[in-house]
Amino acid sequence: MANLISLPLQERIPRNNILQRATDIIIFFLFLSLLSYRFLTLSNHGVAWLLAFLCESWFTLCWVLTINSNWNPVEYRTYPERLLQRVGEVPSVDMFVTTADPLLEPPIITVNTVLSLLAVDYPAHKLACYVSDDGASLLTFYSLVEASKFAKLWVPFCKKYSIRVRAPFVYFSTEIDESLDLSPDFRDEWKTMKNEYKQLRRRIEEAVQKNYIAGDLTGDFAAFSKIDPKNHPSIVKVIWENKENLPDGLPHLIYVSREKRPVHPHHFKAGAMNVLTRVSGVMTNSPFILNVDCDMFVNNPQTILHAMCLLLGFEQEKESGFVQFPQIFYRSLKDDPFGNNQFIVFWKFIMPGIVGIQGPFYGGTGCFHRRKVIYGLSPDEATIQGAMETTFGNSVHFMKSVPQILSGIKDKTDCQPADLSSTEEAANEVASCVYEYNTSWGERVGWVYGSATEDVLTGLRIHSKGWRSGYCTPDPPAFLGDTPSGGPAILTQQKRWATGLLEILVSNYNPILGVIKGKLLIRQCLVYLSVIIWPLRALPELCYALLPPYCILTTTYFLPTVWEPAIFVSSALFVILSLYNLSYYLRCGLSIRSWWNNQRMTRITSATSRLFSVLVVILKFLGLSETVFEITPKHQDSSVDTSAGELTFDKSPIFVPGTTLLLLHMTALAVGLLRILLQPWAHAGSWFGLGEICCSIWMVLSFWPFVKGLFKKGVYGIPSSTLYKSVALSSLFVHLSLWASSN
Numbered sequence: 001m002a003n004l005i006s007l008p009l010q011e012r013i014p015r016n017n018i019l020q021r022a023t024d025i026i027i028f029f030l031f032l033s034l035l036s037y038r039f040l041t042l043s044n045h046g047v048a049w050l051l052a053f054l055c056e057s058w059f060t061l062c063w064v065l066t067i068n069s070n071w072n073p074v075e076y077r078t079y080p081e082r083l084l085q086r087v088g089e090v091p092s093v094d095m096f097v098t099t100a101d102p103l104l105e106p107p108i109i110t111v112n113t114v115l116s117l118l119a120v121d122y123p124a125h126k127l128a129c130y131v132s133d134d135g136a137s138l139l140t141f142y143s144l145v146e147a148s149k150f151a152k153l154w155v156p157f158c159k160k161y162s163i164r165v166r167a168p169f170v171y172f173s174t175e176i177d178e179s180l181d182l183s184p185d186f187r188d189e190w191k192t193m194k195n196e197y198k199q200l201r202r203r204i205e206e207a208v209q210k211n212y213i214a215g216d217l218t219g220d221f222a223a224f225s226k227i228d229p230k231n232h233p234s235i236v237k238v239i240w241e242n243k244e245n246l247p248d249g250l251p252h253l254i255y256v257s258r259e260k261r262p263v264h265p266h267h268f269k270a271g272a273m274n275v276l277t278r279v280s281g282v283m284t285n286s287p288f289i290l291n292v293d294c295d296m297f298v299n300n301p302q303t304i305l306h307a308m309c310l311l312l313g314f315e316q317e318k319e320s321g322f323v324q325f326p327q328i329f330y331r332s333l334k335d336d337p338f339g340n341n342q343f344i345v346f347w348k349f350i351m352p353g354i355v356g357i358q359g360p361f362y363g364g365t366g367c368f369h370r371r372k373v374i375y376g377l378s379p380d381e382a383t384i385q386g387a388m389e390t391t392f393g394n395s396v397h398f399m400k401s402v403p404q405i406l407s408g409i410k411d412k413t414d415c416q417p418a419d420l421s422s423t424e425e426a427a428n429e430v431a432s433c434v435y436e437y438n439t440s441w442g443e444r445v446g447w448v449y450g451s452a453t454e455d456v457l458t459g460l461r462i463h464s465k466g467w468r469s470g471y472c473t474p475d476p477p478a479f480l481g482d483t484p485s486g487g488p489a490i491l492t493q494q495k496r497w498a499t500g501l502l503e504i505l506v507s508n509y510n511p512i513l514g515v516i517k518g519k520l521l522i523r524q525c526l527v528y529l530s531v532i533i534w535p536l537r538a539l540p541e542l543c544y545a546l547l548p549p550y551c552i553l554t555t556t557y558f559l560p561t562v563w564e565p566a567i568f569v570s571s572a573l574f575v576i577l578s579l580y581n582l583s584y585y586l587r588c589g590l591s592i593r594s595w596w597n598n599q600r601m602t603r604i605t606s607a608t609s610r611l612f613s614v615l616v617v618i619l620k621f622l623g624l625s626e627t628v629f630e631i632t633p634k635h636q637d638s639s640v641d642t643s644a645g646e647l648t649f650d651k652s653p654i655f656v657p658g659t660t661l662l663l664l665h666m667t668a669l670a671v672g673l674l675r676i677l678l679q680p681w682a683h684a685g686s687w688f689g690l691g692e693i694c695c696s697i698w699m700v701l702s703f704w705p706f707v708k709g710l711f712k713k714g715v716y717g718i719p720s721s722t723l724y725k726s727v728a729l730s731s732l733f734v735h736l737s738l739w740a741s742s743n
């Protein structure tokens, strides 16, 4: 047998992608040919031709960025079974869970995530789980207290029987597999455990329903009596402490609700993460930090071991500032009506290309950071620049903990404090809302403020410091999470992401500055640019989407006509790009329908979420409004409602542009068809704009959920106020087009 000590913990495997490169280049040349043709014939075409030229120039630029991202895909394989032989003792890890609203994020979900974390295969005395509750909710606290009691049964059960999925709501969603030869002991314990979980769930759900817990609010609960979630002091409570430091005990469990005051900005999730960083700093101060959203449970008990293979297996730490796991969802509707499967494609085919450059982005959940990276250190620094106090704030306890991290002592030895509860006071201090004033938190240190996608921004700062990041894709997947299903929720989430990305574009952390002033690799800068300018694409896409109705109404052309050979170039581009994208879906084992649904959703989100994000950022830039983090509602059940899948609408203005586009295309198609029927020969000479008509048909099909919305009532119907606005806007467009073409 080979000596395990000498075997590496990880293997870097470049993916062969000759075919992909060739296709990427061919598509690029098709773009170039189309652009050249348009440029050379600009003078004999109208304004639509010029606009199309400008839009396609933007799409070509985006394509160049795509080629850069795709060029060298790389995968990593990790070998957790070699870890212990190789490093002797594993380091400790602080695990952060964030939750913010007990109604949108039911406590039972957070509880399941926490239970799955407490039960991972890792020495329990090396773990601490911190739950940040921005809702300052008695219900969440109560649920965690109850969960910690259940955990005393659950964790040993999972370890004894090597249960894979340690989130009970998923584990108990299926019955025992009767075909397996299972011991009677296991069957008995399984039944007891299922019953215990049922009771836990009932207690929590009853409390949530009544918004009340039985008994007086005394002891630890007293802090929650008459609490205002937007205006309260910080609450830090050690719910469970592994006092004897038992490797097979339960990890520490700590509840944190930072201080909130209406006059102090709290910076949403980024603010919560920074408080968790400091609170854990004065309590356990582990050299590694794992963070997950409240709905992202651990699906593979070996997850931390896998991550360590990418954090400890390097000669130079520079290679691994953080390790990101793909974000995968457990609830999926048939054929994915809302286009969430694009993320499966993204993590499987797009991310490996980025891994081959400087490493994946930080995705906000399912990520392990080195604490010193969060403290703003670059790979070749042993200490920070500037005074400790103005950097980290003036908590004596926190200041004492920082040097252990910066010097790396904490990587080697683990000096756990004797008594966690005795640090609660220090923890309360660093969780106060004035703590960060006149410090570097939110800028050089911690999670960076100023973007609704604090994850991408924070990752960018880390990459700009010269760190690389690792990408870990174990089988089964490390974490599974929830995804919104339903019109407004999905569009709101995408709007928030798009807004956050644009905020990065206009911030001091712009990737171009990262190259000039920092150590961001040029190709990584291009990758970041391709992502943060992605929402801007809504503008050329809107323009492009308006061209077919404009042209049909005014009998002009923005696409080459059938008499121009260039029509082959534009059709080839369309067909190849569609097949290219379809091939991703098929290679992921997804259906053609699922690909189509995604195509459709991309058109819809472009005209809704992304368009609005551009507006939001412009308003913010003009100082007219602030961006907020609108929390995505989470589902309580692991099962899927099969009747779901229809886009839902509300009165939000976000639906107006989409509805207007649809009305325009329907009008254009009606006009085009009438014209053909009434005067079939009059337009034969120019073949009545075949390309434009095809585009309009494609758009109407893409907006099919809106077409259905025209005829439905209730949440599935487009509200009449939205419809009136859209009718007004589209009439205006028709008038302006006709007026412009007659002048």
Ligand SMILES: O=c1ccn([C@@H]2O[C@H](COP(=O)(O)OP(=O)(O)O[C@H]3O[C@H](CO)[C@@H](O)[C@H](O)[C@H]3O)[C@@H](O)[C@H]2O)c(=O)[nH]1
Pocket (backbone or CB within 6 Å): 097, 098, 099, 100, 101, 105, 132, 134, 267, 268, 269, 272, 292, 293, 294, 295, 363, 364, 365, 452, 453, 454, 455, 456, 493, 497, 500, 629, 630, 631, 632, 633
């Ligand atoms: O004021 C807030 C707002 C949100 N959260 C938490 O942030 C997490 C993400 O919020 P969610 O509404 O689920 O947003 P998503 O769009 O699903 O989140 C994705 O996008 C975010 C922004 O890019 C990342 O932070 C997340 O990790 C990533 O999963 C949740 O755990 C929330 O509880 C807070 O703690 N405080």
Ligand SMILES: [Mn+2]
Pocket (backbone or CB within 6 Å): 293, 295, 482, 632
């Ligand atoms: Mn989420």
